[in-house]
Amino acid sequence: MSRLIVVSNRIPGKAPAAGGLAVALKKTLSARDGFWFGWSGAFAETPSRDAKFETIDGLQIGSIDLTKSDHQSYYAGFSNSILWPAFHLRLDLTDIHSHWYEGYRRVNVQFAEAIAKHIQPDDIIWVHDYHLIPLATELRRRNIRNKIGFYLHIPFPTPDALNAIPHHEELLTDLLAYDLVGFQAQRDVAAFNEFIAHEEMYRQAGGTPFEIEMGNTTLDAFPIGSDPEAFAKLAASPNAQKMYKRVERSMNGRAMILGVDRLDYSKGLPQRVQAYEKLLENNANLRRAVHMIQIAPPSRDTIKEYQVISDELDSAVGRLTGRFAEPDWLPITYVKRAYSQASLAGLYRLARVGLVTPLRDGMNLVAHEYVASQNPENPGVLVLSRFAGAAEIFHDALIINPFDTDETAEAMRLAIAMPLEERKERWESLMKVAQTYDIDNWANNYLAALTGDTQSAVV
Ligand code: G6P
Numbered sequence: 120m121s122r123l124i125v126v127s128n129r130i131p132g133k134a135p136a137a138g139g140l141a142v143a144l145k146k147t148l149s150a151r152d153g154f155w156f157g158w159s160g161a162f163a164e165t166p167s168r169d170a171k172f173e174t175i176d177g178l179q180i181g182s183i184d185l186t187k188s189d190h191q192s193y194y195a196g197f198s199n200s201i202l203w204p205a206f207h208l209r210l211d212l213t214d215i216h217s218h219w220y221e222g223y224r225r226v227n228v229q230f231a232e233a234i235a236k237h238i239q240p241d242d243i244i245w246v247h248d249y250h251l252i253p254l255a256t257e258l259r260r261r262n263i264r265n266k267i268g269f270y271l272h273i274p275f276p277t278p279d280a281l282n283a284i285p286h287h288e289e290l291l292t293d294l295l296a297y298d299l300v301g302f303q304a305q306r307d308v309a310a311f312n313e314f315i316a317h318e319e320m321y322r323q324a325g326g327t328p329f330e331i332e333m334g335n336t337t338l339d340a341f342p343i344g345s346d347p348e349a350f351a352k353l354a355a356s357p358n359a360q361k362m363y364k365r366v367e368r369s370m371n372g373r374a375m376i377l378g379v380d381r382l383d384y385s386k387g388l389p390q391r392v393q394a395y396e397k398l399l400e401n402n403a404n405l406r407r408a409v410h411m412i413q414i415a416p417p418s419r420d421t422i423k424e425y426q427v428i429s430d431e432l433d434s435a436v437g438r439l440t441g442r443f444a445e446p447d448w449l450p451i452t453y454v455k456r457a458y459s460q461a462s463l464a465g466l467y468r469l470a471r472v473g474l475v476t477p478l479r480d481g482m483n484l485v486a487h488e489y490v491a492s493q494n495p496e497n498p499g500v501l502v503l504s505r506f507a508g509a510a511e512i513f514h515d516a517l518i519i520n521p522f523d524t525d526e527t528a529e530a531m532r533l534a535i536a537m538p539l540e541e542r543k544e545r546w547e548s549l550m551k552v553a554q555t556y557d558i559d560n561w562a563n564n565y566l567a568a569l570t571g572d573t574q575s576a577v578v
Pocket residue numbers: 129137138139140248272273418419
């Protein structure tokens with residue numbers, strides 16, 4: 120088997136893994152030889168050209184330090200204040216400073232230089248996420264002829280949103296330097312094709328469109344998943360049970376409604392709290408009979424828009440509490456901090472309703488983990504946004520439009536009232552889907568498509 124080189128902004132075991140990416144790739148890499156490469160999490164006075172290698176948790180990890188100002192332009196700037204909001208269709212939240220693009224490219228060049236020295240002829244290179252779109256271009260410039268694949272963990276934007284990104288033509292050309300571009304969902308492949316159709320329309324109208332040369336690049340959807348068996352085991356483990364019992368006691372027979380999200384404006388958190396407020400407003404019988412827990416660890420908090428969403432959520436929770444709390448009952452517990460996977464698995468298992476209601480999301484692995492953690496004899500109900508990639512596969516969730524807080528409130532009510540038989544039927548179907556689209560199948564299918572070895576494709 121060829122060696123595999125995984126490249127992503129974050130590496131496992133160093134900077135805290137807030138998202139699903141680090142967790143997702145660890146398993147695949149440990150089954151193969153090769154290494155994982157990324158930013159060390161540290162800053163240097165001058166950009167480092169040579170990777171440091173170390174073994175972390177049984178994995179070979181290569182990393183480089185970045186200068187503070189390059190990191191600012193590349194990570195907080197171009198990646199998270201331009202690409203992230205635009206790809207999530209929040210053009211109102213983009214913050215465009217033209218010099219950030221230079222920093223973004225500089226870091227991609229730095230990555231390419233540091234990695235190129237360690238690549239052997241048969242290695243397969245798998246690059247992850249929007250921070251590193253130009254990496255294949257930069258590796259090709261350094262005579263790397265290996266198979267290079269890219270996987271986008273976030274949604275692909277609509278033509279107008281893409282057009283609003285400075286240098287988007289170059290970024291599209293960069294994508295086409297890969298052999299395979301993988302997306303989370305069919306909707307993302309469709310969005311890419313829509314951009315091509317949009318440019319064609321422009322050409323026919325007499326404009327000068329951006330000419331896209333597809334060359335040998337293949338595009339396809341590879342929905343990411345979790346490790347449902349491991350999560351099911353974890354949810355029943357003593358560590359998870361500790362959290363389960365503790366919170367069960369405090370619920371005192373009330374139905375628990377749970378949300379677990381990075382504190383990000385794409386997650387629709389104020390809308391979710393508003394929907395819960397409507398649930399309590401319209402159903403007086405549910406007051407005192409339910410309790411919502413929202414766990415939202417802070418994320419990217421040097422960026423202004425993240426401070427704004429944090430303040431917005433503080434006030435939404437404050438308003439709700441002031442309106443409905445009683446001296447001996449609180450409608451919501453809002454916890455702004457991260458928990459271990461075991462504690463989360465315990466909470467997922469206890470939750471009668473799992474709320475995964477982002478305004479737009481690549482996949483959303485919380486949906487997968489919530490399903491995997493349920494007790495088969497008494498499962499909870501997944502309320503899922505139609506704008507999460509997960510909605511393309513989890514048809515037996517209660518699918519909602521997160522912008523419609525009446526609809527979300529009604530789905531919460533249905534979930535709480537749902538008879539055991541229906542909960543079981545829905546859950547069994549969802550669990551099958553989680554097992555079909557598990558993390559091993561995802562990696563195997565992607566790598567089979569990248570290497571052309573479709574014999575070993577699973578789904
Ligand atoms: C999303 C992105 C990942 C990222 C994660 C956490 O899931 O797709 O690439 O690692 O969020 O965000 P952060 O900025 O803390 O790495």
